[in-house]
Amino acid sequence: MELCAALGATGGLTPSIGAVRTASATGIDVHVLIRCRPGGFVYSRDEIEVMAFDVAAVVAAGARGVVVGALRADGSVDEAAVAGLVGQARAAGEVDVTFHRALDAAADPVAALRTVAALGVDRVLTSGGAAAAGEGLDMLARLVAEDTGVQVMAGGGVRPETIPALVDVGVDAVHLSAKTVIPDPGATGPGGGAGGGIEVTDPDIVAAARTSAHSNK
Template identity: 40%
Template sequence: MMTRLEVCIDNLESLFTAQDAGADRIELCSALGLGGLTPSYGFMQQAARHRRIPVYAMIRPRAGDFCFSELEFELMLQDIAAARAAGLQGVVVGLLDEQGRVPATELQQLVAAAGPLGVTFHRAIDLSANWRADLETIVASGCERILSSGHASTALAGLETLQAMAQALAGRASLMPGAGVNADNVRTILEFTGVSEVHMSGMGWRGGMVPHGVNMGTSDDGRINITDGAKVAAVRALLDQ
């Protein structure tokens, strides 16, 4: 059974790197340093133009928690429409209510808005107050997969919960472990959970313009985070064994 590899990126340079290194699918984001936010419409269009593999756009209107206001929810619907218009293959969504539960009605609306696009439910499940019940809500909505670290900071630390999630899903949707996945642990994660796809960032960096003592934010403006093709290729090689 082939194990699929998804790579999250937040710039166009990394799209080419991830594809060349063996990714099977792209999670298209902005601001990976904030956990991934919705990419711009222009980025979606460029990714659709240059992709050789499926591209799923993150639909997350802001950083912080996943309890979104009515206006933020409307923005999510508009961004899903943008992903469809750009010609992408899917979207990545997630939301919780004030009790930390996945709201069935709102999730169904997001899936309906995606129409023919594939839908992944992201790591908001790792903040769920009752992941077992919320798995059922996610499956019933029509999401095709769930990205999770098993209610832990990394997939490796959440192995037991990931295994329980996979057993609870029983093939009704795919479970995709993510967070800290690399060449040192991917085989352990696969063998313990029995999943057929994994998610990684393969984060690296390169130098940018020489800084002049002024930063535009809290990050280092002289450093550009990019996908490290060698990290992705190393995981790809292990998956192909």
């Protein structure tokens, strides 16, 4: 399970240590998103340092994996930044490292896959460069065909009904938020946010996704 905060508003940010501890206590392997701000994936030295501290902190709080990514302004992988984050993760414990959908913002996703494979990343999360993974099947197939030893996980706009097509192109795993919106039980008030409901995981969508994925095996 990938754990993040502010998914709908920002695409996901690093969650609180309390959230990491609580989720990890369930016994599920929790992989924590390490992303210090919204926006693009070109980071300053200070931002990389913040994320390196966050890697160590979430692993100490029980995370079994971290989800990272960084690019240069030309769209290539920021090798120094990613190597540093991978190194911090390995030093903190025996955890998986996923390169997130910064891959979909890369100038050449195939070259980016090769680069992160050489840096020791275990997995990439990608829509194949499309708005939704179901529209990026050709690129996903190319990434799978690279056979780098890195797991290719399809994510982005995935719904239970789109999973069979993703499985057919050979991806190793699929990733979806499976979210729904429930009414907010309280008023937000001035300074309390925009309101409009609370995003939660829908167990029915999770069950349907699992059934769809496993029915193709």
